[in-house]
Amino acid sequence: MSLTISPKDSELLLKDKNILQESVLDKYRTAGQVTQTALKYVTGLINQSYHFGKEPRLTIPELCILGDSFMIARLEQFYKNKVNERGIAFPTAIDVDSVAQGWSPEMDDVENIQSRNKNSPLESTVTGILRAGDLVKITLGVHIDGYTSQVSHTMVIYPPGPQPQGPLLGGKADAVAAGHIAMESVVSLLACALTPEKLPNALNDGSRSVQGKAIRLVVDTIARSYDCCVVPGSRVRRIRRFLAGQNEGIVAEREFKGVVWTESHQEEQLVSNTGITDNQEIALRTKNSVTSETAVPSDDFTVKAGEVYLIDIRMCPQSELDKKGLVTLQDVDPYTGKSHKNDLVARSGAYVRDYAHSYHLKLKTARQLLTKIDRQGVYPFKLSHVSQVFPLDVNGSSEQWASLKKDLKSYRLGMSEITNNYLCVETPIRLTKWVPWDHLLKSTNQNGTLSFDATAPLSLPGHEVPLPKLGVSSLKLKSIVNSCPESKLLPISRESSTVLLCGADVSSNGGRPELLRITGGSKTCQASWIHSKFELNSQDPVVQSIFQLAQLTEDRRFGISIRETQPMREH
Amino acid sequence: MPSKNSVNKPKLTENLRHKNHALARKRADRERKGLINPPRSHEDSKSGQARSESVDLYLKGAPQGSAVTTKTLSKKCQQKIERNMKYAEKRKLLTDVQAKLENEMDVEDENQTKEENKRSVKDAFWSALEDTQSSANLCQEGQGTTLGGPIYP
Numbered sequence: 001m002s003l004t005i006s007p008k009d010s011e012l013l014l015k016d017k018n019i020l021q022e023s024v025l026d027k028y029r030t031a032g033q034v035t036q037t038a039l040k041y042v043t044g045l046i047n048q049s050y051h052f053g054k055e056p057r058l059t060i061p062e063l064c065i066l067g068d069s070f071m072i073a074r075l076e077q078f079y080k081n082k083v084n085e086r087g088i089a090f091p092t093a094i095d096v097d098s099v100a101q102g103w104s105p106e107m108d109d110v111e112n113i114q115s116r117n118k119n120s121p122l123e124s125t126v127t128g129i130l131r132a133g134d135l136v137k138i139t140l141g142v143h144i145d146g147y148t149s150q151v152s153h154t155m156v157i158y159p160p161g162p163q164p165q166g167p168l169l170g171g172k173a174d175a176v177a178a179g180h181i182a183m184e185s186v187v188s189l190l191a192c193a194l195t196p197e198k199l200p201n202a203l204n205d206g207s208r209s210v211q212g213k214a215i216r217l218v219v220d221t222i223a224r225s226y227d228c229c230v231v232p233g234s235r236v237r238r239i240r241r242f243l244a245g246q247n248e249g250i251v252a253e254r255e256f257k258g259v260v261w262t263e264s265h266q267e268e269q270l271v272s273n274t275g276i277t278d279n280q281e282i283a284l285r286t287k288n289s290v291t292s293e294t295a296v297p298s299d300d301f302t303v304k305a306g307e308v309y310l311i312d313i314r315m316c317p318q319s320e321l322d323k324k325g326l327v328t329l330q331d332v333d334p335y336t337g338k339s340h341k342n343d344l345v346a347r348s349g350a351y352v353r354d355y356a357h358s359y360h361l362k363l364k365t366a367r368q369l370l371t372k373i374d375r376q377g378v379y380p381f382k383l384s385h386v387s388q389v390f391p392l393d394v395n396g397s398s399e400q401w402a403s404l405k406k407d408l409k410s411y412r413l414g415m416s417e418i419t420n421n422y423l424c425v426e427t428p429i430r431l432t433k434w435v436p437w438d439h440l441l442k443s444t445n446q447n448g449t450l451s452f453d454a455t456a457p458l459s460l461p462g463h464e465v466p467l468p469k470l471g472v473s474s475l476k477l478k479s480i481v482n483s484c485p486e487s488k489l490l491p492i493s494r495e496s497s498t499v500l501l502c503g504a505d506v507s508s509n510g511g512r513p514e515l516l517r518i519t520g521g522s523k524t525c526q527a528s529w530i531h532s533k534f535e536l537n538s539q540d541p542v543v544q545s546i547f548q549l550a551q552l553t554e555d556r557r558f559g560i561s562i563r564e565t566q567p568m569r570e571h
Numbered sequence: 572m573p574s575k576n577s578v579n580k581p582k583l584t585e586n587l588r589h590k591n592h593a594l595a596r597k598r599a600d601r602e603r604k605g606l607i608n609p610p611r612s613h614e615d616s617k618s619g620q621a622r623s624e625s626v627d628l629y630l631k632g633a634p635q636g637s638a639v640t641t642k643t644l645s646k647k648c649q650q651k652i653e654r655n656m657k658y659a660e661k662r663k664l665l666t667d668v669q670a671k672l673e674n675e676m677d678v679e680d681e682n683q684t685k686e687e688n689k690r691s692v693k694d695a696f697w698s699a700l701e702d703t704q705s706s707a708n709l710c711q712e713g714q715g716t717t718l719g720g721p722i723y724p
Contacts, residue, residue: 043724047723051723155724158723163721163722163723164721164722164723167719176718177716177718180718181716224709225709225710226716227709270696270699270700271692271695271696271699324700437696437700438700441693441696441697441700469692470692470693470696526719526724527718527719527724528718528719528723528724529717529718529719529720529721529722530717530718530719531715531716531717531718532715532716532717533711533715534709534711534716535710535711535713535714535715535716536710536716537709537710
């Protein structure tokens with residue numbers, strides 16, 4: 001189903017509103033500033049609670065709601081009555097170790113989560129209390145008038161003390177290093193799109209422009225050097241007003257531009273050296289070009305000035321595994337009593353409104369809730385965002401927590417009717433799982449790719465079949481992951497950042513084109529202290545060009561110029 | 572007598588009787604002509620094929636046993652049939668040659684290709700799994716990589 005919009009309107013909404021001019025730039029910059037400050041705030045809270053030992057220690061659900069409250073409170077100061085919509089673009093999610101995305105539980109879910117996950121291997125996630133050695137991924141985002149900024153950062157929890165005793169070692173350190181270096185390299189590679197003459201030779205295919213293939217090459221090379229795997233769901237994509245990837249898989253986006261990593265790319269990488277022909281790949285591509293070519297992500301695109309990109313990279317270490325395997329994502333569901341082993345049973349905290357559906361709700365609470373939800377726009381939201389007591393105060397009384405829980409009780413009732421009628425879709429919680437390849441190869445697959453998983457959320461168009469060469473459908477993969485005794489949870493690191501490619505006309509750098517990094521960067525997303533035993537192999541031509549990129553960013557005069565949005569001073 | 576469209580006329584019974592009668596007549600006619608025999612399911616049936624009395628006469632000769640017949644074959648018609656059969660023979664030879672050429676081009680059976688393709692994909696996976704050399708480009712000899720420092724960021 002597609003909405004019909006007049007060409008004049010779509011021209012205005014998709015083209016004119018996305019031209020980077022001073023007013024748009026300012027909205028992006030302010031959104032980025034709020035996001036940066038919120039990230040700093042959340043990392044500060046975690047440091048206070050877990051490193052400096054301030055009591056009481058804040059749990060994950062509390063940190064999430066405080067992060068959201070902070071964003072809303074900060075946004076109040078900007079663009080009041082000047083724009084129709086502003087708010088949280090991504091509710092604060094705090095994913096620990098193997099949780100890949102979406103862990104932002106509500107306050108009233110704490111007891112449920114703890115009672116249903118008695119023997120779960122994800123102890124920090126279940127109890128909500130972080131432990132030393134955890135990889136904590138903080139993800140949050142803010143939008144002003146649809147201009148979205150998002151950030152993710154991986155933080156390491158050390159034993160409490162005035163300063164860390166030593167660096168983190170092992171596989172988790174590899175993942176953090178790979179994620180951090182990949183992020184910095186991709187940012188400088190995107191900056192090269194503004195000054196293509198400075199693009200290193202190994203990343204240039206003769207067209208003198210930054211291609212999608214070059215982005216993939218850089219990230220894959222770094223991942224390989226650190227014995228890591230790029231986790232499916234990672235992406236480097238162009239974002240536009242209100243189209244910031246928050247509805248990927250729910251709404252097929254026309255003119256999708258970006259590099260995505262899926263299971264099929266791991267499959268391709270594995271067999272790329274053995275020289276088999278990729279008939280299926282060709283078949284897939286030709287079929288798509290007939291139907292909706294532009295909604296299907298492919299690497300054949302050129303990064304251009306005036307575009308905004310979201311870089312979202314997740315890495316998972318493989319050095320501690322004795323076999324080659326596939327890294328995939330497993331959705332968490334709220335149902336107990338399943339026959340297979342459950343690592344986590346939980347319901348997701350965030351929802352996305354699906355405006356394509358309409359239904360007349362029967363319950364009064366549901367109707368009231370939907371009215372409130374409709375004010376939140378197209379971005380994900382949590383039920384606590386519509387509560388009366390929101391935004392909460394970090395130093396406030398304990399009564400606010402009690403009244404929040406009371407509000408949530410009636411919202412839950414209304415929300416069940418809303419989700420049952422598909423007016424809202426849950427944003428899934430996903431775990432990173434590893435399955436050995438030999439298990440996949442030995443399993444029988446009678447139905448091939450014909451079996452269809454109607455419940456699979458968030459698969460991009462053209463990537464519905466996770467393993468096209470082997471002919472394994474997502475339903476089959478799901479059952480293999482559940483049934484395989486060797487499948488494992490893997491820790492991952494995640495870095496994401498929003499960058500603006502400002503041409504010479506809007507740049508604040510005296511007419512020189514520059515890349516404006518509105519989230520992430522050296523002020524908020526410094527890497528934690530880690531040491532990996534691997535390093536980049538300087539003999540490799542791609543690695544050499546990665547080093548060249550790093551040098552170019554440091555060279556103020558002849559290099560590429562990157563400007564970072566700083567967090568606000570004191571909260 | 573009431574007309575065909577008269578109100579008083581018993582339409583259904585009359586019309587049905589008339590229709591059945593007509594159909595029966597046609598069927599009997601075809602049977603008499605030998606068109607129903609052999610039945611369509613029979614392998615000798617010529618249903619759906621081009622039918623010619625003269626060709627039948629040329630190939631099978633005059634029908635035996637019946638005293639009087641209207642089926643005849645003129646001398647001219649016979650010559651024409653002979654000539655046409657000569658050309659048909661030549662055409663057949665030509666198509667045989669073409670078919671032979673095509674067969675030589677190694678057109679494989681589709682099912683067989685699919686099966687083989689699947690097998691080669693799996694073989695490729697197995698060989699990739701057994702290959703342990705490809706992970707050898709990891710660089711571990713140096714100092715490794717250290718990020719950050721002894722502060723909480």
